Amino acid sequence: MTNRSLLGTASNSPFSPDFGKTPHSLVGRDSLLAEVGSGLVSGPDDQRYTSILMGVRGSGKTVALNEIEDRAAAEGWVVLSMDAGTPGLLERIVQSISEAERAYDALGLNDSRTKRAVEKSIGIRLGPLVGKIATTEDHELRSRMGLREHLTYLVEAAQQNGSSVLLTVDELHGIDRTEGRRLSNDLQHITKRAEMPLAFLGAGLLELKHTLMRDRKMTFFHRCEHFDMPPLSTADAMVGFAGPVRGADGAISDDALRLAAGAVDGSPYRLQVIGDIAWKIAGAPDREIDSSAVETAVNTANSVMNTKISVPAWHDLSEADQGLMGAVALNGGIATSDEVARGSMLDKRVVGNALSRLADLGYVDKPDRGVFRLTGLVPHEVILDEIGHADDSIASAAVFPRPKCRKFMPRAKAYCLLPQDHSGGCRSKHP
Ligand SMILES: Nc1ncnc2c1ncn2[C@@H]1O[C@H](COP(=O)(O)OP(=O)(O)OP(=O)(O)O)[C@@H](O)[C@H]1O
Numbered sequence: 338m339t340n341r342s343l344l345g346t347a348s349n350s351p352f353s354p355d356f357g358k359t360p361h362s363l364v365g366r367d368s369l370l371a372e373v374g375s376g377l378v379s380g381p382d383d384q385r386y387t388s389i390l391m392g393v394r395g396s397g398k399t400v401a402l403n404e405i406e407d408r409a410a411a412e413g414w415v416v417l418s419m420d421a422g423t424p425g426l427l428e429r430i431v432q433s434i435s436e437a438e439r440a441y442d443a444l445g446l447n448d449s450r451t452k453r454a455v456e457k458s459i460g461i462r463l464g465p466l467v468g469k470i471a472t473t474e475d476h477e478l479r480s481r482m483g484l485r486e487h488l489t490y491l492v493e494a495a496q497q498n499g500s501s502v503l504l505t506v507d508e509l510h511g512i513d514r515t516e517g518r519r520l521s522n523d524l525q526h527i528t529k530r531a532e533m534p535l536a537f538l539g540a541g542l543l544e545l546k547h548t549l550m551r552d553r554k555m556t557f558f559h560r561c562e563h564f565d566m567p568p569l570s571t572a573d574a575m576v577g578f579a580g581p582v583r584g585a586d587g588a589i590s591d592d593a594l595r596l597a598a599g600a601v602d603g604s605p606y607r608l609q610v611i612g613d614i615a616w617k618i619a620g621a622p623d624r625e626i627d628s629s630a631v632e633t634a635v636n637t638a639n640s641v642m643n644t645k646i647s648v649p650a651w652h653d654l655s656e657a658d659q660g661l662m663g664a665v666a667l668n669g670g671i672a673t674s675d676e677v678a679r680g681s682m683l684d685k686r687v688v689g690n691a692l693s694r695l696a697d698l699g700y701v702d703k704p705d706r707g708v709f710r711l712t713g714l715v716p717h718e719v720i721l722d723e724i725g726h727a728d729d730s731i732a733s734a735a736v737f738p739r740p741k742c743r744k745f746m747p748r749a750k751a752y753c754l755l756p757q758d759h760s761g762g763c764r765s766k767h768p
């Protein structure tokens with residue numbers, strides 16, 4: 338079953354513990370995709386015609402964006418697929434529109450694999466416009482056109498051919514402010530004012546709520562429909578594990594399946610990491626994936642999550658926010674704004690507002706009024722690690738507990754709450 342070469346053995350895992358990769362089983366996204374899809378087919382009058390997906394790292398934004406792009410392209414839409422992770426977004430949009438004609442011409446259109454590669458490299462799928470936009474004569478004129486003219490030109494061409502254009506922008510939180518304002522302005526003009534068939538789908542981290550959405554010069558983005566990426570339910574996760582395993586001729590015991598699904602904690606990325614590790618540890622597909630393989634996988638997945646999600650998410654925070662998160666962590670992972678204010682000597686209201694913002698960003702939740710608790714985005718032990726837990730003046734105070742063990746306990750479906758170096762067995766509840 339395994340594919341061996343002199344270089345090594347290729348992985349035969351049906352899971353995708355990576356970012357931006359469409360999984361074997363896309364689960365828990367039916368209603369989101371249906372909402373966005375209905376918005377697109379309803380046209381510019383529908384608020385969902387211009388939408389933004391928001392969620393923490395690994396919540397499946399890029400995958401959802403890709404799925405919508407594929408569905409739109411299959412329906413004959415012209416799809417312009419962009420990424421705002423690096424500066425120069427507007428220039429890249431203009432360039433891909435200008436390059437599209439030349440790239441398709443050079444292609445000869447017969448080889449669909451080459452076509453796909455070219456489409457990816459220029460970020461545009463022309464659909465019905467192949468061979469119909471731009472001529473060599475007007476190339477020079479077009480090179481002097483700005484973003485709005487380029488987009489209008491493309492949208493008009495699509496309209497004349499009974500099609501529409503979908504512009505997608507991933508990593509929207511990374512957009513340069515000046516570029517964001519210009520894009521907002523141009524899209525507002527084309528889509529909202531002129532009601533031309535240019536749909537927009539953006540995706541980015543939750544911080545968008547406090548950056549783009551608060552910028553008064555980016556009204557287009559405020560008026561888009563906003564979708565929070567839904568966490569995967571346990572039932573979704575069961576399908577997300579069972580589908581790929583069975584599809585790759587493997588097997589997983591019922592207990593192992595329940596155990597794995599219970600540990601996903603809503604995160605698509607965590608699902609893929611646990612599935613991939615369990616598959617490899619068990620020696621699937623030759624051997625069944627059992628509970629012990631899943632148990633080990635869940636614990637290993639925690640450290641992968643820390644490196645790939647939690648540590649980058651911690652470094653996305655300002656020093657001041659890190660200080661507040663540190664204070665909550667040192668208070669045992671849950672604290673009132675009063676407690677944090679007392680520890681940090683900051684004004685109670687300032688602390689309350691800052692913690693509420695961190696709640697919007699997914700770092701803490703609010704189990705009760707005025708109470709803030711760390712979520713799994715940056716877990717307790719990662720924060721203690723990051724702040725060095727070295728501030729003895731604080732750490733030695735009896736009220737601040739030591740880092741926790743957090744070993745996963747399959748039967749209790751919970752993490753150990755005892756201190757890291759505890760003796761005896763793990764416990765999910767304090768004795
Ligand atoms: N609905 C889903 N069902 C199963 N797995 C999924 C789903 N969505 C995403 N995944 C898996 O999770 C991984 C992370 O997804 P994706 O890259 O889309 O996250 P993201 O939100 O874009 O993350 P980032 O903010 O870091 O860019 C993907 O590689 C994919 O395999």
Ligand SMILES: [Mg+2]
Pocket residue numbers: 356357398399400507
């Ligand atoms: Mg992404």
